[in-house]
Amino acid sequence: xxxxxxxxxxxxxxxxxxxxxxxxxxxxxxxxxxxxxxxxxxxxxxxxxxxxxxxxxxxxxxxxxxxxxxxxxxxxxxxxxxxxxxxxxxxxxxxxxxxxxxxxxxxxxxxxxxxxxxxxxxxxxxxxxxxxxxxxxxxxxxxxxxxxxxxxxxxxxxxxxxxxxxxxxxxxxxxxxxxxxxxxxxxxx
Amino acid sequence: xxxxxxxxxxxxxxxxxxxxxxxxxxxxxxxxxxxxxxxxxxxxxxxxxxxxxxxxxxxxxxxxxxxxxxxxxxxxxxxxxxxxxxxxxxxxxxxxxxxxxxxxxxxxxxxxxxxxxxxxxxxxxxxxxxxxxxxxxxxxxxxxxxxxxxxxxxxxxxxxxxxxxxxxxxxxxxxxxxxxxxxxxxxxxxxxxxxxxxxxxxxxxxxxxxxxxxxxxxxxxxxxxxxxxxxxxxxxxxxxxxxxxxxxxxxxxxxxxxxxxxxxxxxxxxxxxxxxxxxxxxxxxxxxxxxxxxxxxxxxxxxxxxxxxxxxxxxxxxxxxxxxxxxxxxxxxxxxxxxxxxxxxxxxxxxxxxxxxxxxxxxxxxxxxxxxxxxxxxxxxxxxxxxxxxxxxxxxxxxxxxxxxxxxxxxxxxxxxxxxxxxxxxxxxxxxxxxxxxxxxxxxxxxxxxxxxxxxxxxxxxxxxxxxxxxxxxxxxxxxxxxxxxxxxxxxxxxxxxxxxxxxxxxxxxxxxxxxxxxxxxxxxxxxxxxxxxxxxxxxxxxxxxx
Numbered sequence: 001x002x003x004x005x006x007x008x009x010x011x012x013x014x015x016x017x018x019x020x021x022x023x024x025x026x027x028x029x030x031x032x033x034x035x036x037x038x039x040x041x042x043x044x045x046x047x048x049x050x051x052x053x054x055x056x057x058x059x060x061x062x063x064x065x066x067x068x069x070x071x072x073x074x075x076x077x078x079x080x081x082x083x084x085x086x087x088x089x090x091x092x093x094x095x096x097x098x099x100x101x102x103x104x105x106x107x108x109x110x111x112x113x114x115x116x117x118x119x120x121x122x123x124x125x126x127x128x129x130x131x132x133x134x135x136x137x138x139x140x141x142x143x144x145x146x147x148x149x150x151x152x153x154x155x156x157x158x159x160x161x162x163x164x165x166x167x168x169x170x171x172x173x174x175x176x177x178x179x180x181x182x183x184x185x186x187x188x189x
Numbered sequence: 190x191x192x193x194x195x196x197x198x199x200x201x202x203x204x205x206x207x208x209x210x211x212x213x214x215x216x217x218x219x220x221x222x223x224x225x226x227x228x229x230x231x232x233x234x235x236x237x238x239x240x241x242x243x244x245x246x247x248x249x250x251x252x253x254x255x256x257x258x259x260x261x262x263x264x265x266x267x268x269x270x271x272x273x274x275x276x277x278x279x280x281x282x283x284x285x286x287x288x289x290x291x292x293x294x295x296x297x298x299x300x301x302x303x304x305x306x307x308x309x310x311x312x313x314x315x316x317x318x319x320x321x322x323x324x325x326x327x328x329x330x331x332x333x334x335x336x337x338x339x340x341x342x343x344x345x346x347x348x349x350x351x352x353x354x355x356x357x358x359x360x361x362x363x364x365x366x367x368x369x370x371x372x373x374x375x376x377x378x379x380x381x382x383x384x385x386x387x388x389x390x391x392x393x394x395x396x397x398x399x400x401x402x403x404x405x406x407x408x409x410x411x412x413x414x415x416x417x418x419x420x421x422x423x424x425x426x427x428x429x430x431x432x433x434x435x436x437x438x439x440x441x442x443x444x445x446x447x448x449x450x451x452x453x454x455x456x457x458x459x460x461x462x463x464x465x466x467x468x469x470x471x472x473x474x475x476x477x478x479x480x481x482x483x484x485x486x487x488x489x490x491x492x493x494x495x496x497x498x499x500x501x502x503x504x505x506x507x508x509x510x511x512x513x514x515x516x517x518x519x520x521x522x523x524x525x526x527x528x529x530x531x532x533x534x535x536x537x538x539x540x541x542x543x544x545x546x547x548x549x550x551x552x553x554x555x556x557x558x559x560x561x562x563x564x565x566x567x568x569x570x571x572x573x574x575x576x577x578x579x580x581x582x583x584x585x586x587x588x589x590x591x592x593x594x595x596x597x598x599x600x601x602x603x604x605x606x607x608x609x610x611x612x613x614x615x616x617x618x619x620x621x622x623x624x625x626x627x628x629x630x631x632x633x634x635x636x637x638x639x640x641x642x643x644x645x646x647x648x649x650x651x652x653x654x655x656x657x658x659x660x661x662x663x664x665x666x667x668x669x670x671x672x673x674x675x676x677x678x679x680x681x682x683x684x685x686x687x688x689x690x691x692x693x694x695x696x697x698x699x700x701x702x703x704x705x706x707x708x709x710x711x712x713x714x715x716x717x718x719x720x721x722x723x724x725x726x727x728x729x730x731x732x733x734x735x736x
Contacts, residue, residue, distance in 0.1 A: 048493075149404070183362075
């Protein structure tokens, strides 16, 4: 079994190359050097996340009609009176769990909670599991984070194009720049 | 179903026929001109607005409240009159601060009004902020009215960008989103120009799409991971029912702050995911703490809110007025944001007895913080702020000390800092180990990292990397050598004023670099690649020599 390990901490861990002018000489790899300066690849500041680390592992290789187990790990950064997990599937995924929700009471700071969910792909392509984790703090405040777990089944080279808004259309301005226009709500007098 | 056409005629037919579901807003009929143009001009005026979806005002709730949608003015946006026959722009203007516009157009001509999601200001200099769809070839977002004859007397045409919400789901195009994002930028630009009226903002594209999901790292396909600034543009999440940020003004302004740092100040941040309770690399802690504080300053709202989840009904947030309860210190973005916001705000509470406004902070950000030889942190900022505001030193020290940071004797390098962040002795302090040419560190310099479930933490935490301070008094070629234990793979980064002069990233238990160095101050960063990017457990300790 091939173990696919993908991880997210908070909502994600981004790996974008830095294009700051300060660091333009940073990627001149020499023999026996690591291929990139990994220290710099993380320089893509993202938004602040809720105080809980959420990671996941695909425990099985995604395959058509085969159960796929995904282990969710949740580690609060503050003490929690409860941690609630909920997920929803889209694309051709079926949940086979008795419930798409789980709850864990009284979780200490740094304690790791694990929960395994199970889905069955019903078609090839790129599917997603939307995962929502809510941490209820000791003073009753709910802090939620959401992440999207991609599940790739089969060859996805032909069917994954972003969709565009219904009723939108693209024009070009006089400089050749594309403009995506959407009808406005309009009143006239 | 995707409807994607270049033909206006086809599009307008589609608009009129609709696509099922709840009834669409009434569309004005397509009109034709009964007479030919005479050469005279007429005026079309009106107001451009967008739907803004506010957050819940209930305590401890951070989701969006679709029952309280407001129509807000689309301020400072470009409004064009297009000749309906060929889409040529025949007149253009910029909306007022109340969204108003007025265009002079030929009479008896079929004209369409288009509102571009952009701020294009020519005073004091050309500054352009555009909202584009990164998943559609960076096409610029716009809303457009129907074609209608200009006639012979003045007309009013009011255009609103709708949220697309039908009461339970996003059933229609979410064209309000790019205008909502742009309006947050309008506030940020206005805020900065209040302190620096002549600021010339470099062009910035803000990338939003309903396809922008919290997954992956391929911006062109919408897999943007999270809302972020990447050095060239800001990317904003738009994934309905999972995480949308178009109405999260704090998030947008936070990301704008990274653009501001990049273009006007300096950030040496490692980046990577982070939260307000973590013990972080001090560079990251300052950048993110500044971002959060700046979002509260600009919005005038110290309650940071970020909606997500099914129907955008959940989320998280915190108050900038509430100090962090744990892990306070120079490594905590919560401490940094608390200090910066309290320096700014007019409300005094607890240790906060200072109200400086933004101008003194701005002055430090674009001067000393940009040129400091140390790495950017709360130390560089506060040291400069105190040096330039002598009458406020006592109040600043009181505020900073309350966050577990030694302030009275502070310098830009945090030389007198005593807060270890709970790490083992030598794990975080001294923040910079002094070293001179011809010497070797007298004690091992140790780094630490945590592994959870076999996965290394994001390498942006306190103690992941260590720093040395090198003063060169005689110019010449210098060699930096680092050696670790048999399981290590140490790397070196040599900086001058935040600029990376040279990395040394060879594989092996030792590394070195040679560089001709002028007289001056330098910073050396060291870490163990095996500790941060593999599954080795720490600590990992090094010896550094300068020749």
